[in-house]
Amino acid sequence: MIITHYSVAELAERFALEFRGDGARIIDGVGTLAGAGPTQLSFLSNSKYTAQLATTHAGVVVLSADTADSCPTAALIARDPYVAYARIAALFERLPAAPPGIHPTAVVAPSARVSASASIGPGCVIEDGAVVEDGAILGPHCIIGPECTVGAQSRLVARVTLVIRVTLGKRVLAHPGAVIGSDGFGLAFDRDHWVKLPQLGGVRIGDDCEIGANTTIDRGALDDTVLEEDVRLDNQIQIAHNVYIGAHTAMAGCAAVAGSAKIGRYCMIGGNAGVLGHLEVADRVTITAKSLVTHSIREAGEYSSGVPLQENRQWRRNAARFKHLDEYARRLSALEKDKNDD
Amino acid sequence: MIITHYSVAELAERFALEFRGDGARIIDGVGTLAGAGPTQLSFLSNSKYTAQLATTHAGVVVLSADTADSCPTAALIARDPYVAYARIAALFERLPAAPPGIHPTAVVAPSARVSASASIGPGCVIEDGAVVEDGAILGPHCIIGPECTVGAQSRLVARVTLVIRVTLGKRVLAHPGAVIGSDGFGLAFDRDHWVKLPQLGGVRIGDDCEIGANTTIDRGALDDTVLEEDVRLDNQIQIAHNVYIGAHTAMAGCAAVAGSAKIGRYCMIGGNAGVLGHLEVADRVTITAKSLVTHSIREAGEYSSGVPLQENRQWRRNAARFKHLDEYARRLSALEKDKNDD
Amino acid sequence: MIITHYSVAELAERFALEFRGDGARIIDGVGTLAGAGPTQLSFLSNSKYTAQLATTHAGVVVLSADTADSCPTAALIARDPYVAYARIAALFERLPAAPPGIHPTAVVAPSARVSASASIGPGCVIEDGAVVEDGAILGPHCIIGPECTVGAQSRLVARVTLVIRVTLGKRVLAHPGAVIGSDGFGLAFDRDHWVKLPQLGGVRIGDDCEIGANTTIDRGALDDTVLEEDVRLDNQIQIAHNVYIGAHTAMAGCAAVAGSAKIGRYCMIGGNAGVLGHLEVADRVTITAKSLVTHSIREAGEYSSGVPLQENRQWRRNAARFKHLDEYARRLSALEKDKNDD
Missing domain, CATH: 3.40.1390.10 (MurE/MurF, N-terminal domain)
Structure with a gap:
């Protein structure tokens, strides 16, 4: 050593x-x-x-x-x-050795193109038309689906799946269990059952992005899902189809962004926060943990939702009152009116 | 091409x-x-x-x-x-080619039964007593555990795991990283430590269901966990043991249903919404994103919880007041009483 | 049979x-x-x-x-x-057969040490310096990274990944898709882009712990992430780097704990609950489902946040009022003052 x-x-x-x-x-x-x-x-x-x-x-x-x-x-x-x-x-940092070459247990389609300086680990599967560029490292059990590209010097730690039409830029780091390019969740309701919308787009991931363990990024319905450069996603994040995330934005674990939302650059999205579909979030917006973004945000700044933690018995009393908040507000106004009428 | x-x-x-x-x-x-x-x-x-x-x-x-x-x-x-x-x-839609037959790197137990028209991809593992029916497609690295059945024309995109006693109907589509039939989370507390409840049931998934990437569906403790036909689950959903989901219900990403809950037909469960254990939700119920279902719902309709997103400083002031909501309600009533006593 | x-x-x-x-x-x-x-x-x-x-x-x-x-x-x-x-x-309980020995499709590094009584399933990859102790069972497609140890009688059901510097105690049970030892999410912001903090610590999991399907546990930045004995984690839980979880604590599905938080012994963390980073939670604390722990908890007891589920139209009225709660409290106080001044 x-x-x-x-x-x-x-x-x-x-x-x-x-x-x-x-x-x-x-x-x-x-x-x-x-x-x-x-x-x-x-x-x-x-x-x-x-x-x-x-x-x-x-x-x-x-x-x-x-x-x-x-x-x-x-x-x-x-x-x-x-x-x-x-x-x-x-x-x-001592990274595991990753000698150039293709491990004998890997399965590489004849039409795939793998750089001689790339390292392809045990059990990897590289499918039709996939490309692995110079110096890229694929740990054990990665799956590179059809028409996918792994950019130069990218590292897929282990068991990363690129499903179809996914392009990773240079120096992308993806952690185990990440799934990129899975079907977007597109359904049309036909009287009494669902009809699936084929997901014909892809995913484009910019240079220097990081994708956490068990994070999922769906491919677009028609256009692509896009992460600009230096986007940093923690574990278990869900990015739906046609989401667009600006450069240098970071998201903490278990955050989720619904379909076609557009997140700005230099945003910070807290753990388990959510953004509803089709919304826009400006540059340099911070969303605190577990908040739900329910409307577009036009101004940089920090935004939150939720209520504070309390001892359960106290919380129950307050939470029960929440169900009548509108009524209380009306009663308060009525009292004020009475006073002013006096 | x-x-x-x-x-x-x-x-x-x-x-x-x-x-x-x-x-x-x-x-x-x-x-x-x-x-x-x-x-x-x-x-x-x-x-x-x-x-x-x-x-x-x-x-x-x-x-x-x-x-x-x-x-x-x-x-x-x-x-x-x-x-x-x-x-x-x-x-x-151009789906990857999936020729009938078993890839030479797949491992199929002698007692498993695989249709000649099924396509078994690289690295798949098919264990004792498993069945793969006509025209089913298993992409790379799927694991079909003991006593599991993959119904005709089903497609497991890649790296789907059926753990044990899982039955998929016809035309089921499961995305990468999905785990179906994992142990339910059953524990008994014995004075100072946990004792695990063996999970002896299975999972039954109806025809035309879709299971998202990295979604998990636990098998039942004694009876089965059940999805009726045409249930559509997005990514990173968690379905606990003995949950029952009615036909044509759709759930968005990161939703979770706790043990033994029963969800009706034609429900729509929003992203990151939750349903507590042992509850019942009627047919045609919509739950908005991030809401928590804390009691059974007997009537069709739309239900929500949560508070709206605000700029952080404003939100802090309001959230702090929430801790005293019960007190405010009492003070409001006292003022009203005083006024009426006047 | x-x-x-x-x-x-x-x-x-x-x-x-x-x-x-x-x-x-x-x-x-x-x-x-x-x-x-x-x-x-x-x-x-x-x-x-x-x-x-x-x-x-x-x-x-x-x-x-x-x-x-x-x-x-x-x-x-x-x-x-x-x-x-x-x-x-x-x-x-009928568990799948797991005969001692290494499946011919498994890839074991020469410097790894695998007990003769361990069972290594198809497609497993055991890397440099890894150790698998007596009677341990690795189902299909497990990856045991460098410097990792699987303790005696532990069972990795299938497709479990230990990334690097992970030690599992005895009788640990880990379910499919679990990722243990992935990079903690550590970033430093350098003027206009992110610089990654190398994650140089490991993960230590005590005896008799259970790790759910698709759960992720990051390794520490410098010191280790630690689970004491008999910690029970359900599916899709996220444990960030340098978290410390006391013995016999159980967490339900989709819970998440942010970096460096310290959870006590005998705690019960509800489904999709969250704990912010660097907090401390005392022994025997219960957190109800979907609550967010935003401050350290010093006393045993039950704690909650959130607001109750309501029919959507009613909820909208109440939620809109929440945005003015601080104002209402002030107006209430003003009315009381007026009355007292009378």
Whole structure:
């Protein structure tokens, strides 16, 4: 096993950071302020953890200039310590080996085109007309359906399914169980039963997107479902057909967007939040967890729905009153009117 | 590649529709009113899009009699243009080839019975006593567990798992990642730990049902979990053990039904809506998105819960007040009483 | 096929229960009070079903001492009939055969260590440095990533993915589609785009845990995500990175816990309930379905949020008023002040 290691001075140079303290100190990993040892790097970006700085045993700490003086060990000074830490920590990630080539148990259609520098894992199935570009990595059991493309340097960790007419950009990262390009949920009601609308579109995923475990993204009915670049989806998110998501938008776990909704750029959608179909959400909108977007949002800002958690007996009393809120409002107005009539 | 094409007159005859304009025009695909070209068919069923009719470049448009006069191109006149479009569009769907036979990488137990006309894709596993009927299509990596049956002409797109004692009717369509027949969540609490209830029932899925991507349907504890015919489930739906869903009910993404609930026929359950366990929901009930059904519903109609989305600061003020709603109602009554006592 | 059968007296002895009636009666299965036949065992633990006791055709009924006199057939008397039934019913569960050994279609890395008594199903992939301990059963298509361990007697039903650095304890049961050890959702925002935080921790799952179908559990950013022993997770649950869940806690379907939250022991989290990140929930807390935990909970008890379901038109009127709740509260106070000033 290869141990990756760098001196503090090397890290400072590589990431264009100022350092203080012992530049020769060797760092071979990362850890929390509380848990890191003398050959590990840690970081301080949240003032909640400032108290832990004094007692850290980390070899070096990434922090901002205003906390550097309190650092009992070597320091790397960054404008944004969290971002700097993210970049440095990537050096110490040990990804599973993914040698170029096609595993003998993979099944590749003759008409598929797989780059010689791509790595195709055990049990993968690559169907007619699919394309896997340079340096792409497919872990075990990925299925690349007809007319799908996996862009260069993309990584499908394991058991990712691209159903049909799905195009992934470059450096897309998709986690196990993700299903991209499944049928949109399109039904027409014919007197007493449902008739299925064929889903003839595809899905286009931009460069640098991330798709979480067991997340589902349906293909469009006629036009495509689209994620622009650098969209970040957590686990178990549901994106319906013909949704359009602007660049750099991030969604937390279990969020869902209904058909043909259009989400702006730089939005943050909280966990288990929902957006109804055909709505538009402006750029730089934040939706808090479990909120339901029931109308289009035209202005950047933070939006919420829901009611606060309470001890169950109290909650029951309040919730029962909610059923009469309209009546209370009328009674309140009536009282005010009476008073004014006095 | 085979291009499917029909003249407008052929489509009219095949679907028993009246046509106007050039019956000889050749149609080889479908598109939106805004996007379709001169060899494509489009449709108008939502009055929101009527304005697009005047400028469409589609070769023919499916629409209702009352909008036919405004159609600048050939027209196919339908009582329900959306349903007619759905049926016509199916002609132009290009499904992946699925030749009869068992892929050499599939693993089929000697006691399993697979029709010679079924298509079993790469990596499928068909276990003891399983049955795959005529014309069924199993895409890559499907797992058909013991005592499971896949009905005739059913299609399991890819990576569908039937765990044990699952029966799919005819023409069932199941999307990638669906898990049918997993253990119901049955636990008995024994002083200081959980004891698992074995889940000894199965799952019965009726003809023409559709099961979305990553949807899960648990098998029953003793009796079966049941979906009657033509039930349509979107992605990431959770159906617990011993749930019973009536025919023609449709559920949108991320809905969930807890154990032993009984849902009627022709219901519409919105996205991320929930139904608590052991409840009954009558026929023709609509539940709006994200609502929670907390009591049985005896009457057809539309039902909702939740509070509206607001800008976060306003919402916070209102949400904080919700915690005192019962108190406000009492104070309101007291004021009214005082007034009446005056 | 082997039919398992026991006499009533044998069951009484095996489970240390008192019996009444015909101890020689042979039992070969279980059923509901309404459905069980004369060679089947049933149980009565919920008083809702007491009326069914008089007419049951079951061969024997597990019930409590106070209902035994009303039992028309043989009876097994238990302090907790539901727990006793759970243990007895396990005798009649027919699990698929799982012979020790590695299926020829499985792919096992040379550096992996698989016990000779483990059963590795078709298409499984066991990667570098993974360990599968004695008597563990991996159904079809499981993926055991690098540095993962499957503890003794654990069962991965089918298509379970352990991504990397995941340790399962003994007797863990994981259902199809579960993904354990996927990347936590860690992002740092660098001016105009996202930078991914490498997820360097793992997941530790205690003995006797159960992980539902399509449930996802992310690995930690630095430290591990942890489930203590006997944690029971239903289907489609999302556990984010660095969550810690205390022993014997159970969560119903579609619940979600955000990053670094700490849930106590013996908690019950209802279906589709959520817990925000970094919160703490005390031991023995119950959260009702679809509630959102927005602050730490220090006291055992039951907690809820949400508003009740109503017929849509009524609900709309009340929901619209919610947007003005703060204003109403102020107007109410003003009226009271006026009255007091009179």
